[in-house]
Amino acid sequence: MKHLQTGQFHGQTNRTIALEGITLTDTEYTLDKVDWHYHENAYFTFILQGKVIEGNKKEVYNCNAGSLLFHNWQEPHYNIKPPGFTRGFHIELTHQWINDIDFSLDKLMGSLNISNPALKLILYKIFIESKTDDITAPLGVQTLLLQLLSQMERDNESTIYKNPTWVGQLKELLHDTFAEQWSLNELSAELGIHPVHLSRDFSKYFHCNIGEYIRKLKVEKSLSLLSQKNKSLADVAFECGFADQSHFGRCFKAINGINALEYRKNVLN
Structure with a gap:
């Protein structure tokens, strides 16, 4: 089985940024299939464009x-890479860097398919920082990475200690129907719990209010659609359930700190 060293990924590497204990790699997937292999470092893979299928010992992930x-x-x-252009952004973390921040990877064993929109939005911000020619960019990347790992640790603990059944049901429901217009009473009826209970306890498990969470889901979905050149901003706004392009633009900038066109330029360049 092939063992890949720091900065090594199958395909064409477009850019590599080496920080202290962190390596950022922008890679185009050029091989139809890559056989079993492993990397010497823990790392994140974020699909910027296209599709890839990844399998490990337990699961198979269909990634868009x-x-x-x-x-x-x-x-x-x-x-396995289906036909078409596919590009990924990787963040590798050395053992020394992980030890220096006093973080234990034992809590995050194996491979994880991360669905939390807050974590994906942090990853997008790291990608944007990597495109910034600024002396403060390394500090920005490290700070965002620490936020990402801290949130992953909290999410892992909530899984271990088991959230109420309605939390998982609501997460699945909102991820599948975020473009629909829900009322508090409708969500409560769907879950079989009281509206006061839902509104009071939502932030305890999702770390924001319901409206903020749904907006994050919409914006997170828009980021993947913006990587498709054939979609206009109006198309993206409609598919993500925003009232109009203007509303989409305001929400996008509030969450990501840049406007949608600027983001699209960064991803496609």
Whole structure:
């Protein structure tokens, strides 16, 4: 089984940024299939454009633009690339860097397909920082990475200690229907719990209010659609359930700090 060193990924590497203990790699997937292999470092894979299928010892992930995976170090996996252009952004973390921040990867074993929109939005911000020619960019990347790992640790703990059943049901419901217009009473009826209970306890498990969470889901979905050159901003706004392009633009900038056109330029360049 092939063992890949720091900065090594199958395909064409467009750009590599080496920070202290962190390596950022922008890679085009050029091989139809990559057999079982593993990497010496723990790392994130974020699909910027296209599609890829990834399999590990337990699961197979069908990844589209916007998918985020985490692999612990030396975790075996394989890749299959469907026809078309596919590009990924990778963040590798050395053992020394992880030790220096006093973080234990034992809590994040194996490979993870991350669905939390807040984590994906942090990853997009790291990608934008990597495109910034600024002396503060390394600090920005490290700060965002620490936020990302801290949130992953909290999410992992909530899984271990088991959230109420309605939390998982609501997460699945909102991820599948975020473009629909829900009322509090409708959501409560769907879950079989009281509206006061839902509104009071939502932030305890999702770390924001319901409206903020749905907006994050919409914006997170828009980021993957913006990587498709044939879609206009109006098309993206409609598919993500925004009232109009103007509303989409305001929400996008409020969450990401840049406007949608600027983001599209960064991803496609």
